[in-house]
Amino acid sequence: xxxxxxxxxxxxxxxxxxxxxxxxxxxxxxxxxxxxxxxxxxxxxxxxxxxxxxxxxxxxxxxxxxxxxxxxxxxxxxxxxxxxxxxxxxxxxxxxxxxxxxxxxxxxxxxxxxxxxxxxxxxxxxxxxxxxxxxxxxxx
Amino acid sequence: xxxxxxxxxxxxxxxxxxxxxxxxxxxxxxxxxxxxxxxxxxxxxxxxxxxxxxxxxxxxxxxxxxxxxxxxxxxxxxxxxxxxxxxxxxxxxxxxxxxxxxxxxxxxxxxxxxxxxxxxxxxxxxxxxxxxxxxxxxxx
Amino acid sequence: xxxxxxxxxxxxxxxxxxxxxxxxxxxxxxxxxxxxxxxxxxxxxxxxxxxxxxxxxxxxxxxxxxxxxxxxxxxxxxxxxxxxxxxxxxxxxxxxxxxxxxxxxxxxxxxxxxxxxxxxxxxxxxxxxxxxxxxxxxxx
Amino acid sequence: xxxxxxxxxxxxxxxxxxxxxxxxxxxxxxxxxxxxxxxxxxxxxxxxxxxxxxxxxxxxxxxxxxxxxxxxxxxxxxxxxxxxxxxxxxxxxxxxxxxxxxxxxxxxxxxxxxxxxxxxxxxxxxxxxxxxxxxxxxxx
Numbered sequence: 232x233x234x235x236x237x238x239x240x241x242x243x244x245x246x247x248x249x250x251x252x253x254x255x256x257x258x259x260x261x262x263x264x265x266x267x268x269x270x271x272x273x274x275x276x277x278x279x280x281x282x283x284x285x286x287x288x289x290x291x292x293x294x295x296x297x298x299x300x301x302x303x304x305x306x307x308x309x310x311x312x313x314x315x316x317x318x319x320x321x322x323x324x325x326x327x328x329x330x331x332x333x334x335x336x337x338x339x340x341x342x343x344x345x346x347x348x349x350x351x352x353x354x355x356x357x358x359x360x361x362x363x364x365x366x367x368x369x370x371x
Numbered sequence: 372x373x374x375x376x377x378x379x380x381x382x383x384x385x386x387x388x389x390x391x392x393x394x395x396x397x398x399x400x401x402x403x404x405x406x407x408x409x410x411x412x413x414x415x416x417x418x419x420x421x422x423x424x425x426x427x428x429x430x431x432x433x434x435x436x437x438x439x440x441x442x443x444x445x446x447x448x449x450x451x452x453x454x455x456x457x458x459x460x461x462x463x464x465x466x467x468x469x470x471x472x473x474x475x476x477x478x479x480x481x482x483x484x485x486x487x488x489x490x491x492x493x494x495x496x497x498x499x500x501x502x503x504x505x506x507x508x509x510x511x
Numbered sequence: 512x513x514x515x516x517x518x519x520x521x522x523x524x525x526x527x528x529x530x531x532x533x534x535x536x537x538x539x540x541x542x543x544x545x546x547x548x549x550x551x552x553x554x555x556x557x558x559x560x561x562x563x564x565x566x567x568x569x570x571x572x573x574x575x576x577x578x579x580x581x582x583x584x585x586x587x588x589x590x591x592x593x594x595x596x597x598x599x600x601x602x603x604x605x606x607x608x609x610x611x612x613x614x615x616x617x618x619x620x621x622x623x624x625x626x627x628x629x630x631x632x633x634x635x636x637x638x639x640x641x642x643x644x645x646x647x648x649x650x651x
Numbered sequence: 652x653x654x655x656x657x658x659x660x661x662x663x664x665x666x667x668x669x670x671x672x673x674x675x676x677x678x679x680x681x682x683x684x685x686x687x688x689x690x691x692x693x694x695x696x697x698x699x700x701x702x703x704x705x706x707x708x709x710x711x712x713x714x715x716x717x718x719x720x721x722x723x724x725x726x727x728x729x730x731x732x733x734x735x736x737x738x739x740x741x742x743x744x745x746x747x748x749x750x751x752x753x754x755x756x757x758x759x760x761x762x763x764x765x766x767x768x769x770x771x772x773x774x775x776x777x778x779x780x781x782x783x784x785x786x787x788x789x790x791x
Contacts, residue, residue, distance in 0.1 A: 243686070243696075244533050244679045248420075248526040248582055249486075254429040255398030255524055259664045262395070266663070266723070276663075277723040280388075289394040292434045299428065299490075302528055303686070303697040346389075350439075383546070383556075384539045384675055386668040388722055393664050399524045406523070406583070416523075417583040442668055443546070443557040528700075529766075534709040535682070538675030560668075569674040572714045579708065579770075626669075630719075 232367055233312040235268035241304045251299040257326070258292065261339050264308035265322045272366035274359060284347040285356055290319060294337040304328050315363060316355040318342065372507055373452040375408035381444045391439035397466070398432065401479050404448035405462045412506035414499060424487040425496055430459060434477040444468050455503060456495040458482065512647055513592040515548035521584045531579035537606070538572065541619050544588035545602045552646035554639060564627040565636055570599060574617040584608050595643060596635040598622065652787055653732040655688035661724045672720035677746070678712065681759050684728035685742045692786035694779060704767040705776055710739060714757040724748050735783060736775040738762065 239260065247253040266276050279285050300306055311323040319342045326335040344350045379400060387393040406416050419425050440446055451463040459482045466475040484490045519540065527533040546556050559565050580586055591603040599622045606615040624630045659680060667673040686696050699705050720726055731743040739762045746755040764770045 240683070242679055243527055243682050244535055246528040247523055248528065248530045249426050249428065250528045251428060253398075253524050254432070255395055255402070258393075258395030258398070259662055262663050263660070275723065280722075286389050288389065288391060288439065289436050291436065292394070292432075294432045296429050296431065302700075303695065380543070382539055383542050383667055384673050387663055388666040388668065388670045390668045395664055399522055402523050403520070415583065420582075442560075443555065529706050529708065531708060533678075534712070535675055535678030538673075538678070542675070566669050568669065568671060568719065569716050571716065572674070572712075574712045576709050576711065 235271050235310045237264050237267045237308045239263065239306050239308060241300050241302050241306065243302055246302045250301060254296060257294060257335055257337065260308050260326060261322065261324050261337060264310040264324055268310045272362050274362045283356060284345055286344050286346055287341040288344060289339060290342045291340045292337065296335055298332055298334045300328060300334050316360065318354055320355060373503065375411050375450045377404050377407045377448045379403065379446050379448060381440050381442050381446065383442055386442045390441060394436060397434060397475055397477065400448050400466060401464050401477060404450040404464055408450045412502050414502040423496060424485055426484050426486055427481040428484060429479055430482045431480045432477065436475055438472055438474045440468060440474050456500060458494055460495060513643065515551050515590045517544050517547045517588045519543065519586050519588060521580050521582050521586065523582055526582045530581060534576060537574060537615055537617065540588050540606060541604050541617060544590040544604055548590045552642050554642040563636060564625055566624050566626055567621040568624060569619055570622045571620045572617065574615065576615055578612055578614045580608065580614050596640060598634055600635060653688065655691055655730045657684050657687045657728045659683065659726050659728060661720050661722050661726065663722055666722045670721060674716060677714060677755055677757065680728050680746060681744050681757060684730040684744055688730045692782050694782045703776060704765055706764050706766055707761040708764060709759055710762045711760045712757060716755055718752055718754045720748060720754050736780060738774055740775060
């Protein structure tokens with residue numbers, strides 16, 4: 232439906248003594264992948280928080296680690312959105328190295344909460360739904 | 372089969388601007404939970420790496436985020452082992468806050484690789500299987 | 512004047528491919544060292560933020576890295592307070608390994624800001640000054 | 652002598668509950684700043700490690716935190732080299748936000764160790780000295 236590629240280099244900080252990118256670093260890659268996907272359709276997570284008080288905590292995540300990433304590897308974070316968000320939004324992520332080998336695949340489901348209403352759950356805000364719908368139509 | 376509790380406080384470094392422990396911090400909690408479970412049965416991950424050259428990369432992980440953890444919360448990381456490891460080892464983790472509320476549950480599957488043989492996969496080393504079997508028998 | 516020891520194990524997450532605790536991890540050790548020193552004198556950083564709206568951003572930091580820390584090392588974080596805080600508070604930290612070798616020494620200077628007044632600088636709150644003065648007197 | 656600018660966005664992972672980039676994140680910014688400076692003169696830290704077995708642990712670091720960085724800020728990391736390296740190499744770093752406000756300034760001193768000789772200290776390798784000298788001459 233929507234797909235976005237972001238490139239990022241593995242930091243030394245992100246390696247562990249196995250010489251791999253630490254398994255707990257991947258959620259950061261997913262975070263910047265989805266933020267840049269949303270920015271590419273004219274929407275910033277920051278704006279949603281600052282202007283509307285809506286935050287998006289993660290509800291669940293599934294990760295498969297297929298091959299290690301190494302220091303200084305230039306990774307491609309491919310973020311896919313397959314369904315229109317309603318009460319939650321789920322991103323599907325694939326990470327490739329420079330040889331186009333698939334290193335990692337994941338899905339991350341986030342919900343919407345209102346920080347001005349005691350962090351209660353809300354539906355996907357209309358401005359986000361509409362930005363996604365517009366982008367999907369432009370791609371079609 | 373085997374269960375181990377570890378307590379850890381949420382660091383300021385681990386919070387994000389939502390005021391929650393960042394969702395990418397949890398893999399660190401799982402890491403220290405399983406390391407301390409293994410230490411409690413007389414086995415150290417460090418020793419396995421240093422003496423035997425066996426490393427344990429993560430193959431897959433599933434996480435459900437139920438309630439947020441906050442700065443300075445004293446968390447209980449409950450690490451459970453439900454099956455004897457053969458080609459992989461899977462830990463099931465539950466994290467509770469001081470009110471005994473379940474914040475997070477996860478499963479983490481790791482494999483065994485030999486750093487002296489080009490990081491090739493190997494079966495669970497006998498000394499680890501035996502340490503687990505002994506601990507399970509003592510608990511029975 | 513005041514000194515406090517805290518023990519912490521180096522996490523796998525904190526290592527890098529050199530096999531050392533990453534140099535950027537040390538600020539986390541200083542953070543938990545000073546938080547536990549303050550807790551030991553009956554004061555929590557969390558309470559100061561939640562009840563009084565006072566936050567303590569870091570203004571400057573100097574670090575000397577003398578010897579590496581390794582995975583699973585049980586470190587002692589020694590946090591020292593040498594002067595009564597006025598407009599800022601400076602902690603001096605030494606980190607030792609299990610052989611009592613000094614690995615790292617640092618000083619961290621923090622200031623006080625009021626989150627209910629646009630993060631403006633304020634002096635050290637009286638309840639913190641007094642908690643420190645009381646602890647120093649008890650030690651004398 | 653040599654100066655290099657790198658842009659990086661503050662990750663959500665890097666914020667803390669103050670809403671600031673956590674003070675312990677800055678060493679990661681310095682790391683990627685110096686890696687990219689060296690890459691810009693035809694030299695990679697990764698190559699030095701892999702081909703020559705030379706690693707560069709940090710010996711000391713001084714940081715001044717002047718203004719906070721916030722989530723999604725597009726930072727400019729300016730890395731300066733003021734002296735030819737001999738037994739150590741010192742980088743001076745300034746970090747600016749999009750308004751060109753100086754947020755942070757630091758110096759980081761690294762040494763050279765030989766992983767094939769028990770991590771013993773060595774002088775700056777000739778290929779690095781020469782790459783720097785060539786780049787400085789081209790700038791002159």
